[in-house]
Amino acid sequence: MGDKKRITLVIGSGGIKCVAAAGLWRVLQEEGITIDSVVGCSGGSMYGALIANHVDEKVMGELSRTLWTSDIMSGYTESLKASKDGSLRFNEHSGLVDDSVMNKKLREVYGDLKFSDLQIPFKVVATDLLAGGKVVLSEGSVFEAIRASLAIPIIFPPWDVNGRLLIDGAASDPLPIDVAIQDGADIIIAMGFPLDYRSRFRSMTAVQEQLNSIYINNILTSTYAFYNLAHHAEIFPVIPEFDGTVSMFDVDKIPLVIERGEQAARKQMPHIKRLILE
Amino acid sequence: MEIIDKQVDGVTILSLTGSIDAMTAPQITEFIQAQIAKGNTKLVADLKGVDYTSSAGLRVLLGAIKETRAQSGDLRLAGIQPDVQKVLNLSGFTNILKTFADPDAAVASYK
Numbered sequence: 001m002g003d004k005k006r007i008t009l010v011i012g013s014g015g016i017k018c019v020a021a022a023g024l025w026r027v028l029q030e031e032g033i034t035i036d037s038v039v040g041c042s043g044g045s046m047y048g049a050l051i052a053n054h055v056d057e058k059v060m061g062e063l064s065r066t067l068w069t070s071d072i073m074s075g076y077t078e079s080l081k082a083s084k085d086g087s088l089r090f091n092e093h094s095g096l097v098d099d100s101v102m103n104k105k106l107r108e109v110y111g112d113l114k115f116s117d118l119q120i121p122f123k124v125v126a127t128d129l130l131a132g133g134k135v136v137l138s139e140g141s142v143f144e145a146i147r148a149s150l151a152i153p154i155i156f157p158p159w160d161v162n163g164r165l166l167i168d169g170a171a172s173d174p175l176p177i178d179v180a181i182q183d184g185a186d187i188i189i190a191m192g193f194p195l196d197y198r199s200r201f202r203s204m205t206a207v208q209e210q211l212n213s214i215y216i217n218n219i220l221t222s223t224y225a226f227y228n229l230a231h232h233a234e235i236f237p238v239i240p241e242f243d244g245t246v247s248m249f250d251v252d253k254i255p256l257v258i259e260r261g262e263q264a265a266r267k268q269m270p271h272i273k274r275l276i277l278e
Numbered sequence: 279m280e281i282i283d284k285q286v287d288g289v290t291i292l293s294l295t296g297s298i299d300a301m302t303a304p305q306i307t308e309f310i311q312a313q314i315a316k317g318n319t320k321l322v323a324d325l326k327g328v329d330y331t332s333s334a335g336l337r338v339l340l341g342a343i344k345e346t347r348a349q350s351g352d353l354r355l356a357g358i359q360p361d362v363q364k365v366l367n368l369s370g371f372t373n374i375l376k377t378f379a380d381p382d383a384a385v386a387s388y389k
Contacts, residue, residue, distance in 0.1 A: 194368075225369040228333040229340060234300050235333040237368060267361075271330060275300055 005233070005276060008037045008185035009051065011044030012175035013168070013216070014193025015248050016068045018043035020240040020261025022060040024191055025051050027265040031273065035189075037121040039179045041169035044191070045124040045149040049110060049142050052122035061258055063109055070249045072102040076155070080205065092129060092165060095157035102156070103147060110143040118142070123183075124149050125169035125176040129158050134172040136179055137161060154208075174220045177227040177235060187275060188231065189268070191238040191261070194220060196245045236272050240264040280327075281309050289385045290318040295327030298335030306335075310342045310353075319351025322384040326357030331365050343375065352376065356384040 009028075011021045021044065028035065040048025046067070050060050075098035082088035083096065115122055115138055123138040124145035137145035140161075148159040148166035158165045169176065175192040195213035198206060228235055240260035246253050279302035280295040290313055296302060313321060321342065331339075342353045354376045358366065366372050378384040 192368075221368060221370045225336075225371065228336050228369055231333055233334075237365065239364065239368065271297065271299060271332060278301065 005186035006036045006184060007033065007187045007189065007276075008039060008180035008183065009035045009048070010039045010175060010177050010180050010188060010190040011041070011048045011051075012190070012192040012220070013042030013044055013170035014195070015043045015246075016064070016250060016254070017193045017240065017242070017246050017257055018047050018191075019061065019064045019068075019254055020193075020257050020264070021047035021051065021191055022057040022064075023240075023258040023261030023263070024189070024238055024265040025060070026057040026258075027262055027269060028189075029057070031269055033272065033276065035120055037123070037180070037183060037185070039123045039125065039176050040146075040149070041125040041174060041176050042149050042152075045146045045169070046106075046109075048122060048124070049113070049118070049146060052118040052120040053113065054119045057258070061254055064254050065251050067105055067109065068249055068251050068254075069105075072097070072105065073155075074098045074101045093157060095151070095155055097156050099157050102150075106143055106147055106150075110146060113142040115139055115142060115145075123176075123179055125173050125179060126151075126159075126161070126166040127169055127172040129153075129165045129167045131164075132172070134169070134176070135161075135164060135166055136176075153212075170216050170219075172219075173223060174216050175224060177224070177231070181227060181231050186233040187272065188233075188235045189238060189272065190235055191240070191264075192220060192224070193240070234275055236268045238264045238268055279305055281306065283309075283313065285318075286381075286385050287389070289320045289322055289388050291322045291324055291381050291385065293324040293327065293381075297330040297332075298328055298338060299330065299332040300334040303334040303338045306338050307341065310338075310345075314345055314349065314351075319346045319349045320388050321346055321351065321353045322356055322378075322381050323353060324356050324381045324384075325359065325362055328362055329359060331362050336365070336369055336371060339371070339375070352388075354378060354384045354387060356381045 038048045038052045079096040126148040149169040151167040180188045282293045356378045
């Protein structure tokens with residue numbers, strides 16, 4: 001057996017689908033695979049933090065039911081109308097949603113938790129709205145980092161962290177394998193979620209949403225190719241498969257999503273274990 | 279990893295069986311290098327028997343493609359299984375590789 005390989009878990013953006021990480025976490029624990037660090041982006045940061053804090057996978061599923069409820073979109077329809085008739089003035093701090101509900105829910109889960117409190121080193125990827133680059137957060141409040149990484153442009157207001165206005169990490173690095181590479185990981189287990197495409201468009205915002213999905217999926221593909229070629233060891237993609245669309249507030253599908261995450265993880269296990277035991 | 283080679287119409291078909299990963303990548307690289315050294319630069323990798331490829335596998339394929347193309351040859355893939363196809367799609371490799379349903383079609387593409 002060779003030197004102990006450093007294992008990093010990366011959970012990419014993907015909204016409610018990111019709860020599939022609970023299934024992956026279940027498999028890793030069952031197989032006795034110890035994770036050395038965790039990286040999360042957007043929805044993936046929510047579950048990355050829970051894994052880094054050794055939260056039970058069943059609890060992760062229960063928390064998800066309270067987090068992904070439609071009231072986090074409070075004010076969206078009214079703001080959208082107001083933005084069209086000009087009564088809502090938009091600037092770099094704006095979002096269509098009143099984020100107070102989402103912030104309250106996130107605070108209930110993550111409270112005053114700090115990165116330094118976590119059991120496993122954890123990093124969150126967000127994007128600098130003004131400079132455009134990726135920002136890696138690994139100090140201070142876990143809530144602040146997750147809130148920043150979740151800020152889907154236009155929908156949720158950006159979040160100020162240390163004087164930088166941050167938005168969704170998916171805008172720059174939807175599956176941030178590079179963070180793990182930079183930190184010296186050998187084995188990288190990367191759970192990613194290519195976004196679904198629409199087939200019908202009934203509004204301008206639907207087209208905008210589709211464009212965002214196209215952009216993010218293309219960033220995912222091109223960065224994934226580069227990271228694969230750049231890495232010295234192995235990247236194991238864990239890509240759960242879903243028969244149909246899983247919408248943002250499909251809380252009833254949470255058990256299914258976790259199951260699919262578990263299935264995708266089990267498929268990779270023989271290969272991961274083979275390399276660990278090399 | 280089992281690799282069997284055969285010549286068809288001036289093209290070398292490499293039939294691979296097993297997984298392409300960090301453990302098997304050196305063996306595959308060595309085998310392909312030996313083919314190139316013999317002047318066999320028109321290659322077809324028959325992946326019908328390959329159930330899995332990892333990031334190390336992708337690096338092997340890309341290295342072979344670059345080297346053979348630099349010598350007016352190519353590495354073309356045939357018989358790709360669903361799980362391998364997914365990795366090739368996710369990494370965008372299908373944009374730079376030529377893929378075929380079976381080795382016969384891949385060999386014919388060199389004409």
